[in-house]
Amino acid sequence: MSLVVCKFGGTSVASPERIKMVANKLIAKKKAGDDVVAVVSAMGKTTDELVGLANALNTNPPARELDRLLSTGEQVSMTLLAMALEAQGYHAMSFTGRQAGIRTDGTHNKAKIVSVRSDRIMETVDKGIIPVIAGFQGIDDNDDMTTLGRGGSDTTAVAVAWGIKADVCEIYSDVEGVFTADPRVCPRAKKLDQISYDDMLELAGAGAGVLQMRAVEFARKWNVVIHSRSAFSDAEGTYIKEAPDMEEAVITGIAHDTSEVKVTIRGVPDMSGVAAKLFSALASNQVSVDMIIQNVSESGITDISFTCPGGDLPRARETVERIVPTINARTYIVDEDIAKVSLVGTGMKSSPGVAAKAFETLGQNDINILAISTSPIRLSVVVDAAQAAQAVQCLHSAFGLDSDSVFVETQLSAEEIAAKMNKGR
Ligand code: ADP
Ligand code: ASP
Ligand code: MG
Numbered sequence: 412m413s414l415v416v417c418k419f420g421g422t423s424v425a426s427p428e429r430i431k432m433v434a435n436k437l438i439a440k441k442k443a444g445d446d447v448v449a450v451v452s453a454m455g456k457t458t459d460e461l462v463g464l465a466n467a468l469n470t471n472p473p474a475r476e477l478d479r480l481l482s483t484g485e486q487v488s489m490t491l492l493a494m495a496l497e498a499q500g501y502h503a504m505s506f507t508g509r510q511a512g513i514r515t516d517g518t519h520n521k522a523k524i525v526s527v528r529s530d531r532i533m534e535t536v537d538k539g540i541i542p543v544i545a546g547f548q549g550i551d552d553n554d555d556m557t558t559l560g561r562g563g564s565d566t567t568a569v570a571v572a573w574g575i576k577a578d579v580c581e582i583y584s585d586v587e588g589v590f591t592a593d594p595r596v597c598p599r600a601k602k603l604d605q606i607s608y609d610d611m612l613e614l615a616g617a618g619a620g621v622l623q624m625r626a627v628e629f630a631r632k633w634n635v636v637i638h639s640r641s642a643f644s645d646a647e648g649t650y651i652k653e654a655p656d657m658e659e660a661v662i663t664g665i666a667h668d669t670s671e672v673k674v675t676i677r678g679v680p681d682m683s684g685v686a687a688k689l690f691s692a693l694a695s696n697q698v699s700v701d702m703i704i705q706n707v708s709e710s711g712i713t714d715i716s717f718t719c720p721g722g723d724l725p726r727a728r729e730t731v732e733r734i735v736p737t738i739n740a741r742t743y744i745v746d747e748d749i750a751k752v753s754l755v756g757t758g759m760k761s762s763p764g765v766a767a768k769a770f771e772t773l774g775q776n777d778i779n780i781l782a783i784s785t786s787p788i789r790l791s792v793v794v795d796a797a798q799a800a801q802a803v804q805c806l807h808s809a810f811g812l813d814s815d816s817v818f819v820e821t822q823l824s825a826e827e828i829a830a831k832m833n834k835g836r
Contacts, residue, residue, distance in 0.1 A: 412444045412445060412446065413445045413446070413577075413578040413579065414445070414446045414448075414536070414575065414576070414577045414578055415440060415445050415446070415447050415448070415577060415578060415579055415580075415581055416447075416448045416449075416450060416568050416569075416571050416572040416575070416577045416579075416580045416581065417436070417437060417440070417447055417448070417449050417450070417581045417583060418449075418450040418451070418452075418546065418564055418565060418567070418568035418580070418581065418582045418583060419433050419449065419450070419451050419452065419492075419583050419642055420452045420564065420582075420583065420584045420585070420642075421452040421453055421454060421455050421456070421457070421458070422455065422584065422585045422642075422823065422827060422831075423452075423583055423584065423585065423642035423643075424451055424452065424453075424454050424455075424488045424491075424492065425454050425455035425827070426454070426455070427491070427495075429642075430454075430488070430491050430492055430495050431495050432642070432643075433449075433451075433492060433495070433583075433642065434492060434495040434496045434498075434499060434501075435499075436583075436642070437449055437496065437501075437541060438496070438499060438501055441501065441541070446536050447541055448532060448536060448541070448542050448544065448571060448575065448577070449492060449503075449541060449542065449543045449544065450543075450544045450545075450546045450564055450567050450568040450571060451485060451488045451489050451492055451543060451544070451545065451546055451564065452484075452485060452488065452546050452547065452564040453481075453484025453485050453487065453488055453547070454484070454487060454488050454491075455827075456830055457484040457487070457488075458481055458484050458547075458561070459830075461480050461481050461483070461484055462477075462481070464480070465477055465480055474519030474520050475519055475555055475556075477519070477520060477558075478519045478520060478522075478548075478555070478556050478557050478558045479555075479556050481547070481548075481558050482507070482508070482545070482547070482548040482556045482558060484547075485545035485546050485547050485548060485564065486505075486507060486545050488545075489505035489506070489507075489543045489544065489545045490505045492505070492543045493505040493541075493543045496541055496543070501541060502538075502539060502540040502541065503540060503541040503542070503543055504535055504540050504541075504542055504543070505542075505543045505544075505545070506531070506532070506542055506543070506544045506545065507545050507548065508544075508545055508547075508548035508549040508550055508556070508557075508567070509548075509549075509550040509554075509556070510531070511527070511528070511531065511532060511542075511544045511545075511571070512526070512527055512528020512529075512530075512531060512532075513526075513527055513528075513544075513548070513549035513550065513567065513570065513571075514526045514527075514528075514549060514550055514551070514552075515549035515550065515551055515557045515559070516551060516557075517551040517552060517553065517555070517557065518557070519555075519557055519558070520557075520558060520560065521558075521559065521560040522549055522551065522557035522558065522559055522560075523559075523625075524549060524559070524566065524567075524570045524629070526574075527570050527571060527573070527574030527575075528574070529571075529574040529575045529576075532544070532571065532574070532575055533575055536575075544567065544571060545567075546563065546564025546565075546567040546568065547559050547563040547564045547567060548563075548567070549567075559623075559625065560623070560625060561623075562620065562622075562623035562626075563623055563625065564623075565582055565622050565623040565625075565626035566623055566625045566626040566629055568580050568582060568626070569626045569629045569630045569633075569635050569637065570629060572635050573629070573630075573633045573635050577635075578636075579636050579637075579638050580630070580635050580636065580637050580638070581637075581638045581640060582622060582626075582637055582638070582639050582640070583640055583641065583642035584621060584639070584640075584641065584642065585641065585642065585643065585822060585823055585827075585831075586621065586641060587602050587640065587641045587644065587646050587648055588602045588603065588621075588639045588640055588641070588647075588648030588649030589602070589603050589606055589611065589614070589619070589621055589622070589639050589648075589649040589651070589664070590602050590603065590621075590664070590818075591603065591663070591664045591665065591807065591812040591814075592664060592665040592666070592667075592803050592807050592812070593619065593620075593621075593666075593667065593803070594818035595818070595820070595828065595831065595832060596667060596799070596800045596803050596804075596832075597665070597800070597803045597804050597807050598817045598818045598819075599804070599807060599808070599812075599813040599814050599817060599818075600807065600812070600814065600818060601812060601813075601814040602648070602649065603649045603663070603664070604647075604649060604650070605649060605650040605651070605652065605654055606649055606650075606651055606663060606664075607651075607652070607653065607654060607757060608627060608630065608631035608651060608652070608653055609631075609757055609788065610663040610664070610755055610756065610757055610788070611627045611651045612624065612627045612628060612631060613753075613755045613786070613788055613789050614663070614664050614666045614753075614755050615627050615666075617666035617667075617668060617751065617753035617755060617789060617791060618666045618667055618668025618669075618670070618751065618753070619664065619666040621639060622637070622639060622651070627651065630651065631653075634653065636650060636651070636652045637650070637651040637652070638650055638651075639651065643821075643822045659756075659757045659758035659761075660756050660757075660758050661756050661758040661759055661762045661765065661810070662754050662755070662756040662758075662759065662765070662810040662812065663755055663756040663757070663758075664755055664756075664812070665752065665753065665754055665755070665803050665806055665807055665810075665812070666752075666753045666755060667750055667751065667752045667753070667799050667800075667802075667803050668750065668751045668753075669749075669750045669796050669799060670720055670721050670722075671701060671718045671719065671720055671721060671749060671750075671751055671793075672718065672719060672720075672721050672724050672727075672745060672746065672747045672749065673716055673717070673718050673745070673746040673749050673781065673782070673793065674716065674717055674718075674719070674724075674727055674728075674731060674743060674744075674745050674746075675714055675715070675716040675743060675744050675745075675746070676689065676714065676715045676716070676731060676735060676740050676742075676743045677714050677740065677741045677742050677743060677744065678712050678714070678740050678741025678742065679712065679713050679714060679715050679738060679740040679741075680711060680712060680738065680739050680740070681708035681711050681712060681713045682711075685715075685738050686705070686715065688734065688737070688738055689715065689731075689734050689738065690703075690717075692730045692733070692734050693717075693719075693727065693730050693731075696726045696727075696729065696730045697723070697726060698719050698723045698726050698727045698730060699719055699720055699723055700717045700718070700719050701717070701718045701719060701720075701751075701784070702717065702718045702751075702782045702783075702784045702791070702793065703715070703716070703717045704716040704717070704781075704782045716781075716782065718749070718751070718782065718793060721747065724745065724747070728745065731743045746781075748795060748796040748797065749781060749793050749794070749795065749796055750793070750794055750795070750796045750798075750799035750802070751791050751792070751793050752791065752792055752793075752794060752799060752802045752803055752806065753789050753790065753791040753792075754769060754789065754790045754791075754806060754810070755788060755789050756788060757788050759787070759788050759789070759790070760787050760788060765790055766783075766785070766790055768809060768810070769790060769792070769806060769809075770792075772805050772806055772809040773792065773794070773802060773805070773806070775805075776801060776802070776805045778794050778795075778798045778801065778802050778805070779794065779795065779798075780792045780793070780794060781793040781794060781795070
């Protein structure tokens, strides 16, 4: 008998039928003798719709009010799942973040979990009742609702699994696990049986949206085993864990991220102090700069480009507009149609030639590289967004990751697939 946390994402609870399917999955586990604790996301695109409503009334909604609003999405799905379980004769009780004792810091919209009260959850389990916990939300020291950042129900699940010392944290989504690339973009992607925390962290950070990066960070810190698997099948998924027996692949996977933008400042005098002025101003305005590219100067004049999350663009524009005249630069341009494509693998550290092979492959496919950045286990290139899928596919083939079978979507509607493909934009 095991104690298992089962988290279901928005697609898995998108309709009453799917909530019934989730209830049946939980019941099957109970029948098999396991104790289960469920964590749910908001139904379908609810969170996006709530963000849209907020923006219709205020382009910069107060963070506290936004969190209060967004936290309602998960409260709908938790109660409906509890009702679906009760309808089948299984006792269930829903819990908000506050009721589950999920305490966070006060950083609205991307709060960090600081503690979980496991006693109430475990009392419920011990009575044979299935607790259903609202993902993505917690409560800060002022007793205000906070949310954990988009995709944050994954982090709730891992934190709850840690709090109640669960044997495993199962994260159910619409794919069978972690693949060597997003299977919707690269149909030849292969499902991995297991992946190390380090590789998964790097993939999630580079845009592989199958797990929230914070969840992987939390799991690595507290050694929580995650099993990423499909809500639509019983197949074994991917185990994310510390596994000394794992072979270090040179390239474990390829991630892409279309949510960043590139800003280029033109005609910058090539003199000391200029970069400091620009990037200090961006930092004080809360712009998270990712990559920086400075061109070779000609006659003392150069261009400086940087990339940042699309969500930071209004603040980046405002800063750059203010700074351009003070550093005597000519002008600036913004390119929103870019994508970052990243090769990730712990084995990269000891394998020279990855960059050369990647650049050669992109060159042979007429894909122009706009920027490059590296870490010991990651190589990222920025390319035109229109070429992102082609870049992922050709690199995937070149590094020998292609599967013999092709990923075919069978569960989701065309509308759901379209919404997923636009998620990063
Ligand atoms: P949920 O809504 O259940 O949390 P997500 O949409 O957050 O699910 O995550 C599942 C999606 O992640 C898949 O539909 C897939 O398109 C995307 N994805 C991106 N990269 C990967 C990857 N490497 N492996 C599997 N899925 C990936
Ligand atoms: N509902 C939230 C979101 O859409 C949290 C989650 O689904 O994990 O981001
Ligand atoms: Mg998710």
